[in-house]
Amino acid sequence: MAKGGLVLGTTAALAAAVAVVGFQLANPSIAAFRDSPKEIVDEAWQLINREYVDGSFNKVDWRQVRRQYVENRDYSSKAEAYRSVREMLKLLDDPYTRFMDPEQFKSMQIDTSGELTGVGIQLGMDDATKQLTVVAPIEDSPASRAGVLTKDIITSIADKSTDGMDINQAVALIRGPAGTKVKLGIKRGDRQFDVELERAKIEIHPVKAELRDTNIGKVGYISLRQFNANAASDMRKAIQDHVNKGAVGFVLDLRSNPGGLLYSSAEIARMWLDNATIVSTIDRKGESERLTANRQSLTNKPLVVLVDGGSASASEILSGALQDNKRAVIVGTKTFGKGLVQSVHSLSDGSGMAVTIAKYYTPVGRDINHMGIVPDQVVELTKDDLERLNKNRDLVGTVSDPQFAKAIDILSGELKKVSSR
Missing domain, CATH: 3.30.750.44 (Transcription Regulator spoIIAA)
Structure with missing residues (x-):
């Protein structure tokens, strides 16, 4: 790193x-x-x-x-x-x-290697309620397989109430050796239930890419789960592979992507943009740094980006840059709304701190903190949709996925515009 x-x-x-x-x-x-x-x-x-x-x-x-x-x-x-x-x-x-x-802190550094031991839940603290909330379950993790969903509230961990519990305490209780189990109390709407999860080693592959055969031709479907150290190189390979195989357009899926590294989001933005501002950061002194794209794009094919309430921070930088520069159509629901940058430091005894050091703004100057990115085309998934897609992950990114289906409709319209020119 x-x-x-x-x-x-x-x-x-x-x-x-x-x-x-x-x-x-x-x-x-x-x-x-x-x-x-x-x-x-x-x-x-x-x-x-x-x-x-x-x-x-x-x-x-x-x-x-x-x-x-x-x-x-x-x-x-x-x-x-x-x-x-x-x-x-x-x-x-x-x-x-x-x-x-x-x-x-050691666990945090280990996680950047792309492998962790746990149940595969990304947690957040709800600003309003101060409740521990699932930002996103990691695909093919114990939590995902057990049906844990984004926005589930964690009410207890190993029979201990999470009232007043901070993130660090929750992490310490949830994590443990592979093969051991932990029970989580979950509140989903009016329902309250327990889920017992067996901890396991979880490999984190940030990019999942497949070429979809659709009624408009081959479409590159790329799902990006987080912006880690490998995300940019994996993304580059996926785009180039789909271009070489004749993709007529792309769907970039940032749903439930909670963020990651600033340089990773900027590098990925450059793969889609030419001569454009990506993001500006402003620190406590009011000093601004602007990241830009300079003729490094890999394709000019039409692009649709899928987002939801679990798309946060680095996901919002990327989707905001593509939206403001009119490079992509954003589809889904409003994003999480985190417009802050942290720097992470090791202290002298091996402990560490994450410190908020700057705010970031989209190319046209939008501060999305607490506001989020509003899609160009809002498409809500019903409760039945969510449970169906969660039970059968193979349906995600197919025409059985309403947000993906909308993306194909939009790409169809974009391709017609190109052919009529």
């Missing part, structure tokens, strides 16, 4: 059974303080003081926080220090800025 990698996505900020991150090494000069729990608290305070996106710290007196947690308190153990760091960060009221103990 590149030093200083930037993170986008609910997976990184709201880690669950999977996390996709970039990280950077701590300043070596800090290493001398490794045996001092108090210095861990100081490191965490300094990171927020130096990098946090909001210079007012969400109206928290950050100097007073230092006096309370660093200057006027001694620590006898790292566990004490970790509790204080989490207390400090909680004051910011930012679910995306979080602390990870060494084991959690």
Whole structure:
């Protein structure tokens, strides 16, 4: 992973059974303080003081926080220090800025390798209700096979109520050795039920690509599940393969894609765009960085992008860039609405922190935080649709999938426009 990698996505900020991150090494000069729990608290305070996106710290007196947690308190153990760091960060009221103990941070780094051990649930914290909510189940994972769905509320883990439980605590309870089991309490609408899941090793393949034979010809169907370190290279191979095989158009499926790495989303955008702005980021000083596409596109064939409420952050950057530049038609339902960027740092004792450092804006200047990307063509899936597609994943991305079927209709119209020119 590149030093200083930037993170986008609910997976990184709201880690669950999977996390996709970039990280950077701590300043070596800090290493001398490794045996001092108090210095861990100081490191965490300094990171927020130096990098946090909001210079007012969400109206928290950050100097007073230092006096309370660093200057006027001694620590006898790292566990004490970790509790204080989490207390400090909680004051910011930012679910995306979080602390990870060494084991959690190590797990986060392992996850970037594309394999994890768990049940395959990506969790988020609902901003309004503060409830642990499923952002997306990973395809072909224990959770997916058991029928866990996006927007399910996790009410208990191993018979422990999740009321007041943060993401880190939930992750610690859900994860465990392959072959062991964990029981989850789930609320779905008015229904409340338990699901017992057996933990397993889960390989994460970010791209699934197939050439579909349709009534308009061969259509390249590419499903991108997350923006990890392998996503761009896998995407490039898929597009080139479909172009070589005569695809007349493409459907890019970003449904339930919770995000990932900033550079990955930018690289993938460049495969579809020529001479266009992809995204702008603005930090606490108001300094803007703009990422652009410069004549690197792999195809100019018509493109439809599928999104839903589980499409977050890096997915929203990509779909927003394609929508604003009129390169693609967006189909589905409104996206998650996360317009924040995190940088992930290792601390001197092997623990880590994700810190919100910037906001991002689409090419025409839209701030999608909490607002999301609204599709050009809204197509809702019914409850029956969701359960049918979840039970038989082979139907996803076929004409039995209403959102994909709409995409084919749109591609048909786009091809007719091209042929009439």
